[in-house]
Amino acid sequence: MQYSEMTREALAAEYERLRAAHQRFVLSGNRLDLSRGKPAADQLDLSDALLTEPIDRADCHLAGGLDARNYGVPLGLPEMRAFWSSLTGIPAEQIYIGGNSSLALMYQTLVRGMLFGMADSPRPWCQEPKRKFLCPAPGYDRHFAITEALGFELIPVGMRSDGPDMDEVERLAADPAVKGIWCVPKYSNPTGVTFSDDVVYRFASMKTAAPDFTVMWDNAYLVHDLADEGEHLADVFAYARECGTEERFCYFSSTSKITLPGAGIAMAAFGPKSFALHAKTMGISTIGFDKLNQLRHLKMLPDAEAVRRQMRRHAALLREKFEILENVLSRDLGGLGCATWTHPKGGYFVSLDVTDGCAKRTYELAREAGVTLTQVGATFPCGLDPRDRNLRLAPTYPSKGELLLAAEVLTVSVRLAVLEKLLQS
Numbered sequence: 001m002q003y004s005e006m007t008r009e010a011l012a013a014e015y016e017r018l019r020a021a022h023q024r025f026v027l028s029g030n031r032l033d034l035s036r037g038k039p040a041a042d043q044l045d046l047s048d049a050l051l052t053e054p055i056d057r058a059d060c061h062l063a064g065g066l067d068a069r070n071y072g073v074p075l076g077l078p079e080m081r082a083f084w085s086s087l088t089g090i091p092a093e094q095i096y097i098g099g100n101s102s103l104a105l106m107y108q109t110l111v112r113g114m115l116f117g118m119a120d121s122p123r124p125w126c127q128e129p130k131r132k133f134l135c136p137a138p139g140y141d142r143h144f145a146i147t148e149a150l151g152f153e154l155i156p157v158g159m160r161s162d163g164p165d166m167d168e169v170e171r172l173a174a175d176p177a178v179k180g181i182w183c184v185p186k187y188s189n190p191t192g193v194t195f196s197d198d199v200v201y202r203f204a205s206m207k208t209a210a211p212d213f214t215v216m217w218d219n220a221y222l223v224h225d226l227a228d229e230g231e232h233l234a235d236v237f238a239y240a241r242e243c244g245t246e247e248r249f250c251y252f253s254s255t256s257k258i259t260l261p262g263a264g265i266a267m268a269a270f271g272p273k274s275f276a277l278h279a280k281t282m283g284i285s286t287i288g289f290d291k292l293n294q295l296r297h298l299k300m301l302p303d304a305e306a307v308r309r310q311m312r313r314h315a316a317l318l319r320e321k322f323e324i325l326e327n328v329l330s331r332d333l334g335g336l337g338c339a340t341w342t343h344p345k346g347g348y349f350v351s352l353d354v355t356d357g358c359a360k361r362t363y364e365l366a367r368e369a370g371v372t373l374t375q376v377g378a379t380f381p382c383g384l385d386p387r388d389r390n391l392r393l394a395p396t397y398p399s400k401g402e403l404l405l406a407a408e409v410l411t412v413s414v415r416l417a418v419l420e421k422l423l424q425s
């Protein structure tokens, strides 16, 4: 029965029952964590070949007399650029290989815009009297933190089931101070949304007042399907070529959650002019990234089929965890009218919305009972969730037993927070 249909006495009885359950969790002294969007150790073990399959001297001898052990090849090994081309459909000559972190490449790209301007900038962004960046929310806190640190005003944009609210994006892009937008187009962090073809096409075709409007297209979860059949994401550069807007897009991904987050391979892709600028500025900052790690990755994952096999192994481990969380949420919160949550087909997160004004209290109650949740507000620009209702849940890192317990603490905390509010009103 929905809480809204229950009498005050029934609500009070339910509150007392849950209060006792919560107290039992508090006394049990658990230390659990649902906040870390990281692979668990059994997932990392799937990439043992990176630790055990050696690269020998012969592997290091590259075409053209180059030696992978030495300086050089600043754009990345041609084979690694071809590898990412096969995964993304982007021509290899537009692909740049970085170190282990795509987030670092995103930061470097936006700092480049600040210092030198993007391909079509009238002046460097740091010389703009006002600069704003669009932030689809709920979204990824580390994205928002980059543009906040660089002095952009962050403008929240609503997320719908097929991507950001494009009417809103197009309306806001009519302001020349709006210089760009963050996007996680597949299995978005944290909503799990994959952008529809229509949304992707609107990004490529929309009018923007700023000539250097930049779409930060972070395809972090491009092959991270939970089901055998993944969701389809349109090729944004194909649309952009058709619309003449290739310079608008900065594309990023990495093998962080394919192999090892601490030692993976990151990539970026740009339109031709932007690629040349990126290669030039990065060429000033480094003589080249770790090519031996690129060789190790190519040995372990020579082609797209090998990646698919690797991702099926990840999915086999992750599916069970997403199922545990879904089962507890639907068993404990289903039909009460106090929470809705996402049912992602891939990626690393579940996004939980509770009754307005109850997320912070849920966080506190869970913490008292030994469960750390992602900080409330983290999924919104500047850490401010205007409705105090969103919680990002990360089921991948804890063991299955820990996850089950943490999910039970969470659902007790949600119900208590909502009942407190109802009983106070």
Ligand SMILES: Cc1ncc(COP(=O)(O)O)c(C=O)c1O
Pocket (backbone or CB within 6 Å): 037, 100, 101, 102, 103, 104, 140, 184, 189, 218, 220, 253, 254, 255, 256, 261, 266
């Ligand atoms: C959307 C998104 N982008 C980027 C990253 C980090 O990527 P990398 O490890 O390549 O820096 C994460 C990590 O959770 C993420 O969720």
